[in-house]
Amino acid sequence: MVRIGIVGVGFMGRIHYLAAQRLTGAKVAAVCSRDPAKLAGDWTNTRGNFGPEPGRVDLSGVKTYSAFADMLADPDIDLIDICTVTDQHAPLALQALAAGKHVLVEKAIALSPADADAMVAAAKTAGKLLMVAHVLPFFPEFKFAAEAVRGGQYGKLLGAHFKRVIAVPDWSADIADAAKTGGPAVDLHIHDTHFIGLVCGVPKEVFAVGTVANGAVTYLTTSYLYGPGGPAVTCSSGAVCMGGRPFTHGFEIYLEKASLLYDAGGQPLTLLTADGKATQPALAGGGDPLAAFADELQAAADGVRTGAEPDLLSGQLARDALVLCHREIESVKTGRAVAV
Ligand SMILES: NC(=O)C1=CN([C@@H]2O[C@H](COP(=O)(O)OP(=O)(O)OC[C@H]3O[C@@H](n4cnc5c(N)ncnc54)[C@H](OP(=O)(O)O)[C@@H]3O)[C@@H](O)[C@H]2O)C=CC1
Ligand SMILES: O=C1CO[C@H](CO)[C@@H](O)[C@@H]1O
Structure with missing residues (x-):
């Protein structure tokens, strides 16, 4: 079972969480948010421009973290799914790779090409997957x-x-x-x-x-x-x-x-x-607005299971x-x- 830890519970954090309920051989094991209300399951303020209306979610059985470092220290998480706003992608991905986790990060990979290059290089050094959630x-x-x-x-x-x-x-x-x-x-x-x-x-x-x-x-x-x-x-x-x-x-x-x-x-x-x-x-x-996200997350989870980078989620392609x-x-x- 590939165990996923989602960081950032906004529009995309919610969409990834909902889509992940459809995965085979993978599950959301933890979520990390700075907002105590979100950690208690109140996701009503996670609006976006498509998909189901936000509401409450039942997080029983899911670990909750308010500090990212604590989620990274959890040995029972395999894949960190970064759903924060883009300026946080590079710093969080670099920390996660250094902690020995595989990473799936929402698009855009980073704000600057230099940060994107650093992320691709860090994944190689760590021997972990850096996958970018290009859902299109x-x-x-x-x-x-x-x-x-x-x-x-x-x-x-x-x-x-x-x-x-x-x-x-x-x-x-x-x-x-x-x-x-x-x-x-x-x-x-x-x-x-x-x-x-x-x-x-x-x-x-x-x-x-x-x-x-x-x-x-x-x-x-x-x-x-x-x-x-x-x-x-x-x-x-x-x-x-x-x-x-x-x-x-x-x-x-x-x-x-x-x-x-x-x-x-x-x-x-x-x-x-x-x-x-x-x-x-x-x-x-x-x-079905969640279907593409479920397929994308399934590809990421399968990548972790097999060790092979899914070509559609390639860090290099996202960097380009x-x-x-x-x-x-x-x-x-x-x-x-x-x-x-
Ligand atoms: N693939 C797609 O179709 C889409 C992709 N996106 C991408 O997803 C990402 C998130 O966008 P979206 O969900 O719309 O944005 P939101 O603003 O709805 O959510 C972003 C979340 O990022 C977290 N966050 C913000 N600042 C920080 C910080 N300094 N440290 C840690 N966490 C932080 C917060 O989570 P918390 O409150 O839990 O701490 C916040 O709720 C962006 O990169 C965007 O480009 C967005 C929309 C569609
Ligand atoms: O597809 C999308 C819809 O609009 C959002 C706001 O610009 C984007 O972040 C997102 O990728």
């Missing part, structure tokens, strides 16, 4: 798209456009603070830079235009420049939508022998093929996604294409 490839529509592009059955990738637009996040002071999250061009857009790295590869250069508020890029449209013969890939991301639509994401992906269309705001995943047909593939877990965000921010702020 576990969403059924994105999973289907990744398999379609990487599998090669529809030919070469010609081009793609990705979209991720939300209302300004306001469920906690932390998530609204760009100094703690990197702002939307990191905190939100990194889902797409990770997915683009996974299915399209790392581009040579990026060129981005966007809006800046208080030093943080809040919305951007980026061209990923792969050079002659490479795919034409763009993405628009940001926290600029009015509250009437708190979250949407989607893509249009053009392959030589198929096109894939998806928009969570209205267009179900649709596969257009060379014979002129349009089909809507049956998707396991579609419509962060670097891409930083290059795009530089491009927005300088008005120039930036080498990756």
